[in-house]
Structures are given as structure tokens and as C-alpha cells.
Amino acid sequence: MSTAILSALTEEQSSLVEHLAHPQRVMHAGRAFWRGELNDRRVVLALSGIGKVAAATTATALIEHFGVARIVFTGVAGGVGDGVNVGDVVVAQDYIQHDMDASPLFPRWELPGYARSRLSCDPALTALLLEAAKACVAGGSSQFGLKKSPDQVPHRVHHGLVASGDRFVSTAAESIQLRAALRSAGHDVLAVEMEGAAVAQVCQDYGLPFAAVRTISDRADDTAHGDFALFVQTVASRYAEHMVQTLLQK
Ligand code: ADE
Numbered sequence: 001m002s003t004a005i006l007s008a009l010t011e012e013q014s015s016l017v018e019h020l021a022h023p024q025r026v027m028h029a030g031r032a033f034w035r036g037e038l039n040d041r042r043v044v045l046a047l048s049g050i051g052k053v054a055a056a057t058t059a060t061a062l063i064e065h066f067g068v069a070r071i072v073f074t075g076v077a078g079g080v081g082d083g084v085n086v087g088d089v090v091v092a093q094d095y096i097q098h099d100m101d102a103s104p105l106f107p108r109w110e111l112p113g114y115a116r117s118r119l120s121c122d123p124a125l126t127a128l129l130l131e132a133a134k135a136c137v138a139g140g141s142s143q144f145g146l147k148k149s150p151d152q153v154p155h156r157v158h159h160g161l162v163a164s165g166d167r168f169v170s171t172a173a174e175s176i177q178l179r180a181a182l183r184s185a186g187h188d189v190l191a192v193e194m195e196g197a198a199v200a201q202v203c204q205d206y207g208l209p210f211a212a213v214r215t216i217s218d219r220a221d222d223t224a225h226g227d228f229a230l231f232v233q234t235v236a237s238r239y240a241e242h243m244v245q246t247l248l249q250k
Contacts, residue, residue: 002035002042004068005244006058008050008195011232012075015241016045029061039248044068048195051166052097055195059202070125072247073199073212074240076232077162077191078169078220080179085216086227087155087235089137089243090190091130092162092212094120095197098178098189099165109185111201117187118161119200122209129211132246133157136239144238162214163189164197168228169220192220215239 007013017023020036020043027033034045044066048058062068079085096118100109109117134157163182169175169192182189196212203210217231218224 001069002044002066003248004044004046004062004066004071006046006048006055006062006071006073006199007075007240008048008055009075009232010047012236012240013045013047015237016244019241019245020045028065029057031058031061033061033066035066039245041248043248051194052164052198056198056202059199063202063206063208068208070122070209070211071199071203072125072129072244073196073210074244075193075195075214076217076228076236077193077214078175078218078224078228079191079216080169080175080220081158081160081188081190083156084158084190085153085155086218086231088216089133089155089157089239090162090214090216091126091133091157091159092121092196092214093126093160094118094162095200095212096161096163096182096187096189097165097197098163098182098192099167109182109187114204117185119197119204121200121211125209125211128250129213129243129247130157130159132243132250133213135246136242144235144242158190160190161187162196162212163187163192164194165192166194168194168224170222170224172221175220191216213240213243
């Protein structure tokens with residue numbers, strides 16, 4: 001039984017590849033996949049590229065071609081919830097597509113054919129991932145190249161709703177508007193990214209366990225672009241690698 005570790009960008013994946021035992025690179029569907037072992041567990045490392053369709057293609061290939069038994073997404077996200085700061089970690093409880101809008105045929109955000117707006121992550125796998133994230137953050141985030149926040153607040157692990165959409169949210173105005181609109185319908189979003197909800201939907205369709213962890217690279221505001229670029233270059237993959245290794249020990 002192998003576990004797929006899926007990321008959007010090479011910068012989010014590179015430390016995992018460096019630590020892979022018996023690495024074997026396989027090209028499939030125009031993407032590079034890595035078979036190997038981490039912590040003596042069989043894994044397939046995959047890169048989706050950015051966006052929901054790219055993520056759905058990659059998740060489907062992992063299931064249909066590589067026969068993985070579960071999928072863990074690891075990467076970065078923009079923090080939109082109160083107190084969800086750069087360097088914090090969000091473990092997804094469930095996912096919504098913030099750009100899904102088939103109204104007036106279906107209520108805003110409802111997934112046509114699924115009769116709901118939110119898809120849950122697998123509770124058991126998510127509980128393990130949450131434990132792993134907490135252990136890593138408690139071990140001190142400076143080991144991943146992170147500076148303490150200016151107000152010296154320690155980095156935190158959050159657990160809750162994450163929203164995906166095919167937009168890089170890069171103004172405070174958009175982030176505030178997006179959060180408020182979802183909130184008015186009872187969806188309190190912690191973070192935004194561009195892939196997770198698509199993978200959650202594919203895993204739901206195939207009946208496969210799915211969990212996701214996202215380190216906060218930016219606040220989805222007017223400085224998001226620069227903050228994101230710096231974070232993915234310096235911190236993202238070391239953080240991801242540590243959390244995945246800890247998860248695979250469980
Ligand atoms: N991933 C990381 N930061 C993001 C942002 N601001 N918007 C969408 N996806 C992101």
C-alpha cells in the first residue's frame with residue numbers, strides 16, 4: 001500500500017525528493033512522479049502544477065495508474081482567517097470551492113451532483129496529520145528557516161475549513177470580500193489555495209482517504225505575491241518534509 005504525497009510546486013516538494021530512498025522517476029500524463037520510500041514506507045511523490053484541473057488530473061493518475069491507497073496534499077496557502085499568520089500551519093478539516101457558482105440552478109458554492117458545498121477530509125488520516133503538524137511546530141519553527149513573527153507570537157496549528165479556487169488572491173480587498181461572502185453562508189474559511197478541493201472531490205469519487213496540510217506563506221493581501229515567493233523558496237519544502245516524515249512514523 002503506498003501513500004501519495006502531492007504538492008503543486010517543485011519548491012514545495014524538493015526536500016521530500018532529497019530524502020527519498022530507492023528513488024525512481026516515472027513520467028506519466030506529462031508529469032514527473034517519484035516512487036520510493038520515506039521512513040521505510042512506500043510513497044509516490046507527485047507534482048500537480050497549479051490549479052484545480054491540474055490537481056484533479058494528478059490525483060486521478062495517482063489512483064488509476066499508480067494504485068495509491070491514500071493521498072496527502074502538502075503545500076502553502078494564503079491565510080484569511082483571524083490570527084492565521086505567515087509560518088502557521090493549517091490542517092484541513094474540509095474543503096469548499098470558492099469559485100463554484102452554478103446559481104441560480106444550484107445554491108452558490110454547492111457542488112452540482114453532490115448536494116453540498118463542503119467535502120470532508122478523511123478523519124483518521126487527518127487526525128494523524130494534525131498530530132504530526134503539532135509535533136513539528138512544537139519542535140520550533142526556526143529549524144525550518146522561519147523567523148518568529150514581529151510580535152513574537154509563536155507559530156500555531158489551525159484546523160478547519162480551507163477554500164480552493166483558480167485565483168491567486170493578492171489584494172486585501174479581495175480576501176476580505178471572499179471571506180465575508182463565505183461567512184455569510186456559514187462557511188468560516190481559514191485559508192485559500194488553488195488545488196485541495198479538487199483532490200478532495202476526486203478522492204470522494206474513488207472512496208480514497210485524503211488529508212491536506214498547508215503552511216501559511218502569505219496573508220492573501222496586497223503583499224501576498226512577494227511573501228509567497230520568499231516563503232516557497234526558503235521554508236516550504238523543509239516544513240513539508242518534516243511533517244510528512246513525522247506522519248509516516250505513525
Ligand atoms: N497559495 C498560497 N498563497 C495563496 C494565495 N494568496 N491565493 C491562492 N493560493 C495561494
